[in-house]
Amino acid sequence: MKIFKDFDFKAHNTFGLAGQTKYWLEVSDEDDLPRAIETADELSGGHFMFLGGGSNVLFCGNYQGALIRLAFGGIQHSALDHGQILVEAGAGVSWHELVRYTVERGWWGLENLALIPGSVGAAPIQNIGAYGVEQEDVFESLRGVPLNGPPSEYLKDQCAFAYRNSVFKQQMTGKMVITRVRYRLNTEPQPRLSYKELKEYFDPKDHDLGHDLKPDQIANKVAEIRRAKLPDPAVVGNAGSFFKNPVLQGDAADAFRSNFPNAPLFEVQGEDRNWKASAAWLIEQCGWKGHRRGAIGVSPGHALVLVHYGGGQGEDLWMLAQDIMRSVHDEFGITLEPEVNIVNP
Template sequence: MHIQANYSLLKHNTFRVNIRSQYYVEINKQSDILTLRTDVKLASLPWRIVGDSSNLLYTHNFPGVTLRCTFNKIRIVKEDDENVWLSVGGGVKWHDLVEYTVNKKWWGLENLALIPGTVGAAPVQNIGAYGAEARDVITRVQTLNVYDGSHREFRNAECNFGYRTSIFKQEYINRLMVYRITLRLRKFSHGQANLSYDPLKVALQDHKKEEITPRMVFDQIVSIRQQRIPDPAVQGNAGSFFKNPVVDDNYFHTLQNDYPDIPHHKMLDGSYKIPAAWLIETCGWKGHRHGSAGVSQKHALVLVNLGGATGSELAELAQLVQEDVNHKFGIYLEPEVIIL
């Protein structure tokens, strides 16, 4: 374990914002936390848990201790004729894990390809895309308490998974570090492709279901994401900045009277989910620039660092977008990204 002072987090956030943490520590074993807590100065400061900060927007330097999990082991803990249970360290890159499972011809993660960040962040955010979510395959989440180093395991039902949220993002934020998760995946001959996302279904429509492999789905998802979302290495971003809002039946039909072509998805409870990207684009924000920050020309839901943007510039742009959408549609866009 190595404690670094006045540490730049530039390479540890996908917005590519250059801010600093007073101290930075990589945790790769349980005893590291207990060792840190014996230091009176470090123990007195606020602590923040991060992965690759692919869902965080830093707006100022952090006067505390930034902790990053680097557990990176992948192992099979159980398997039968139909399933495999995989234990994965929180420090593993999420996309690397997805590609590993695809190479094994296991079903479950292929729709979540190319999502930035680490495995440890996946249950915190309950990452999701293209008809799949992390909670669909997570069976257990192993955590370490950053106050006393104690271990606690959560079963899926105890994680309170919701739309881009979980118990780790709410009650236990910056208290429990996810250092390992267990996934239940389906073996090739006992699973099938999740084609609930229409563009994916269209892309693979010439194939019979039994001909489709996890690799084929993976390749299509990678292609779709590369077309729609800028590469964070080229234009810093966190993917979708806002959640897709949900409105009740009455308000949806009021909106539909004014905007007959409004895209929507009816939920099981009768409410309607509206694409935030459509709301933003209809307000004229797609491709708009605010200082060194901007709304992506590829996808209106993505805010980008056009080069040298500060976190404050990006946060100001987000607020301007929120205000405009709220004024035009009477809908508040809730950020998916955590602004710090």
């Protein structure tokens, strides 16, 4: 374990926002974790948080406590019955590295989630999802270490996975560290091509679904689409989608549909009369797409992505986000909820 004082975390958040944390603890061996938590607790008087790749956090200014960066890795796998494979990865493994590890071996399950930034340990927290798939679809279990207690195993039905949500983002937020995550993958073809661009590209007529498609082909296509659509944090600071798509229920969804017949609405699977509205559409209608305020702004290519052009402040970005939320509420009566974790708002 390494400990640094007054550490600059600019390189550790994909917004690329400059700032200092009073203490930075880098844990590259899982066995050091209990000592790291104890040390962080002592140094910071209980004000500490965990960090993976920093791709889903917005730091509003300096952090006056201790950041514990989880950097321990390791990927293992074992064969199960019925052509299934159990893959386990340490919290610090990069998510995309895990996806590559699996698709290169021809295993199905994670291919639609290619190129999502961040770490394996954070993936269950907001139940990462993209291109018609969420990590819960192949999630098996995880190992969590509560701040005050022995490590425990969490099975899927204990995680309350939902759209960009889980028990770890709600009542357990900050109270437990995820150290290992396991996924149950398939050696038999299971392409999930419900997403329009994938369906069109991998036309089932040409592929006789499953007979000649390989998971890495899908992963590569997903990566290509993502590169074309989303700004690269290495070029322009961002954290992907800043807001969640709001879910409208029952009568509220009906009223919205009749007031705004052109607005895109997506059915929420398994939830009767619940519809997801497009946060990007709402923001764009309010005129924010491409808006720039000095060093920060809204991506000209994607209204859901707030960007940092360099030299800006997290507080200003958060102020812009709140202005967007207010105007969407005034215009549509809909409250947007940030997907990004706001630190020290």
